[in-house]
Structures are given as C-alpha cells and as structure tokens.
C-alpha cells in the first residue's frame with residue numbers, strides 16, 4: 058500500500074503553526090539499533106558476508122550509522138515471517154484488521170514529532186515537510202482502515218532505499234505495538250542485490266516499486282520471470298502550463314510548490330514550466346524574487362524552507378545538470394550553486410541554492426531528463442495547440458498542471474495532457490482518497506484511492522451449482 062503520499066493542504070496549514078518541543082538537533086543522532094525487522098522485532102544479521110556501508114546525515118555530512126545488506130538467508134527469513142502473518146491476518150474479521158490499523162494511525166500521530174525529526178535527520182528535508190509526510194502516512198492508514206471490512210489482507214516485506222533506511226523500521230514497530238500479527242510488515246535493508254532477491258523469491262506474489270525508470274524496467278523484467286504483477290511508481294518530467302489569463306500570484310506560488318518541495322526531490326514535480334510569452338517577464342520577476350528568498354539551512358529548524366539534498370553523489374549529479382544546461386544555452390537566472398550555511402556544524406552538508414533556468418528549449422537535457430533536484434526550467438509558448446504538443450512530447454507522463462481562469466480551457470487542456478495526476482490552478486495536491494500514478498514510462502498501476510485495492514488483490518471466481526449438472530453427454 059502507498060505509505061506516504063505527499064501533501065494535504067489542511068496539513069500544510071497545521072504544520073506551519075507547530076509549537077511543540079524540539080528533541081533533536083542536527084549532528085546529534087546516532088543510530089545503534091538494528092534496522093532490519095521481521096518476526097515482530099528488530100533483527101541483528103548473524104551471517105554477515107557483505108561489507109557494511111555508511112549512511113549519512115545530509116544536513117551535516119556526518120555518518121549516521123552503518124548499513125548491512127540482507128543476503129538470501131535474511132530475505133528468506135523475512136518472507137517466511139510475512140507468509141506466516143498472512144495466514145493469521147487474512148483470517149481476521151475486517152473490523153479486527155481495521156482496529157489494528159486505526160491503533161497504528163493513533164500511534165503515528167502520538168509520535169509525530171519524533172518520527173518527523175528522525176526522517177529529517179536521515180533525509181535532509183525540512184521539518185515542516187517531514188511533519189506533512191508523517192500526517193500523510195497516518196491518513197493513508199486511516200483511509201484504508203475504513204475500507205478494511207470489505208477487503209482481504211496482505212502481508213509485506215519492505216526494502217527502503219539504502220540512503221534512507223531509518224524510519225521504515227519505526228513503522229514496523231508501530232504496527233507491532235498496534236497488535237498486528239508478527240510478520241505483517243517486515244523491513245529488509247540493502248541495495249540492488251537485496252531488491253533483486255525479493256523480486257525473484259517464489260513466495261512473493263506481487264512486486265511494488267517506487268524509484269527511477271531504469272530500475273523500474275529491471276524490476277519489471279525480474280518480476281516477469283515469475284509472472285508476478287508489478288506496480289511501478291517511477292520518475293516524471295511533468296509540464297506545468299501557465300496561461301496569460303491565470304491569476305499570476307497563484308501561478309507563481311504553484312510553480313514554486315511544483316519545483317522546490319523536498320529540495321526538488323519529488324517525482325510529480327512540474328519541472329517544465331511553460332509560460333505564455335505575454336506574461337513571461339512578469340512571471341520570471343516574481344518567481345525570481347521568491348526563489349531567492351527561500352531560506353536554506355538546518356532542516357530541523359522551523360524557519361527553514363529548504364534543507365539538504367539526500368546524498369553527496371546526488372547533489373553532484375544535480376549541479377552537473379545545471380552546468381550542462383548552461384553549456385547547452387540555458388540562462389541561469391538564479392541559484393544552481395553549492396551552498397554553505399553559516400552554522401559551522403552544517404558546513405559539510407549537501408546544500409545547493411534553488412535554480413531557475415530561462416531560455417530553455419525542448420531539446421535541452423534539463424528539459425528532457427528528470428533532474429530530481431531544485432531546478433525549474435522555464436519555457437515560453439504562444440498558443441494552446443503548441444503547448445499541448447510540446448507538453449506531451451515526453452516519454453514520461455506522471456503529472457501535469459494548468460493555470461488559467463478559463464474553466465473550459467482548463468478542462469480541454471487537462472483532457473489532452475498525457476499524465477496520470479493532473480492539477481488545475483494548483484499543484485502537488487495528492488490526498489489519499491485520490492489515485493496517484495503515471496502514464497507512459499512513469500509507471501504502471503496506482504497508489505491511494507479505492508482503485509489501489511485492485512492492484513494488490515487477486516480475483517477468485519467461484520461457481521456453485523445448486524441444482525443438477527446439465528450435461529450434453
């Protein structure tokens with residue numbers, strides 16, 4: 058099930074006025090507990106053959122813990138634990154399952170600040186956004202708890218990214234405390250080898266993957282060998298179209314929300330911003346003013362709006378994209394440089410200034426490829442037909458947005474955009490009730506909303522004869 062899908066507007070308002078007590082500060086957390094979880098508890102790997110890899114705190118560049126990848130025996134144990142739990146969980150009455158889920162949601166709410174802080178330490182995003190992520194997780198569990206009486210149950214083995222392994226284990230603990238059967242939600246850590254062990258395992262009935270398109274293709278190939286269904290939530294290069302009749306203030310706000318949340322590391326971001334040429338100068342002026350004012354720094358501080366990128370290699374990759382954009386003729390209007398916050402403990406963190414690129418053309422690398430960083434590419438257009446053609450000229454189709462006051466045009470444009478999640482006069486609004494997922498190479502299947510259940514269930518047809526068999530023979 059989709060565990061965390063971002064952004065509820067009411068949540069945003071709630072998070073902005075938080076007044077609780079901070080328990081952590083950047084540079085202080087050390088993770089010692091094991092990060093694998095099956096059979097109802099954290100597991101220390103016994104038969105360790107692989108070298109451990111450091112996990113970093115993006116805000117400071119400091120090592121947070123060492124990560125040991127699960128091998129075949131560990132993956133086997135975790136899947137065995139899930140198989141045992143399935144037998145118990147799927148036999149529980151819907152109301153009993155709903156009760157466990159609602160208790161898990163309550164525990165998440167109770168530990169909101171602690172979970173959000175640990176997520177910030179591991180991920181680098183601002184605490185304001187992390188609180189919203191925790192709220193999203195809670196809302197998702199509450200929503201599906203409401204549906205539990207009409208559903209059968211699955212158990213799950215989850216492998217987080219090796220860059221951000223920490224908070225998934227908290228969720229596993231919470232399910233356990235909430236009364237879930239041992240093994241309902243298990244966590245195995247590791248990179249591509251552990252991932253491929255999961256995909257190939259004969260007891261895994263369904264593979265759900267969130268990540269990049271190239272990895273998604275490999276996952277699909279591996280799953281195909283076992284004829285397993287896949288859900289793929291992959292990358293995007295989504296268009297955001299701003300017409301001259303739009304409310305400029307809201308269009309500018311939308312463009313910033315579409316590009317700079319989570320340091321630009323959001324799959325659905327509208328990174329190709331098409332602006333009608335008549336309003337381009339005004340639009341750029343406003344966007345620049347606000348982008349330059351974004352407060353970058355310690356992600357655990359409430360006033361910070363942009364934290365650190367998730368890893369040093371990723372920061373270098375994003376900065377490389379900006380350099381390439383310049384070489385290909387784009388103009389850097391602001392940002393795109395490494396940034397060192399004033400606080401000395403943050404000097405080795407992975408920060409950069411948010412970047413706005415102008416003079417972009419459709420063939421440039423920054424316009425064609427997903428950057429997954431705080432880089433907005435602005436393109437100018439003249440007519441509706443032209444912008445539709447250009448917006449759809451992409452192998453990806455995750456999301457799309459349009460700003461206009463003309464409601465007919467808004468619907469006409471959205472109808473013709475090849476994207477799974479579309480927004481009119483806003484962007485990146487994804488409540489749990491609404492399905493989320495991509496067209497084209499952006500993925501297969503949907504997360505959230507009732508329809509998701511179909512992607513995680515088998516249909517069984519049972520024919521019962523109450524009379525005699527009508528035989529031709």
Ligand SMILES: NC(=O)C1=CN([C@@H]2O[C@H](COP(=O)(O)OP(=O)(O)OC[C@H]3O[C@@H](n4cnc5c(N)ncnc54)[C@H](O)[C@@H]3O)[C@@H](O)[C@H]2O)C=CC1
Pocket residue numbers: 216217218219247248249250251252253267268269270271272273275276289290291292293323324325427429455499500
């Ligand atoms: N559509 C959606 O809902 C979302 C999509 N994404 C996409 O995710 C990407 C960024 O995430 P990354 O973690 O950098 O992606 P990634 O594709 O590099 O890695 C994702 C996961 O796949 C695992 N993996 C890598 N190679 C594998 C292999 N050969 N076999 C099995 N597992 C393997 C990694 O360990 C990691 O856990 C972006 O493209 C972004 O758009 C991110 C968030 C949401």
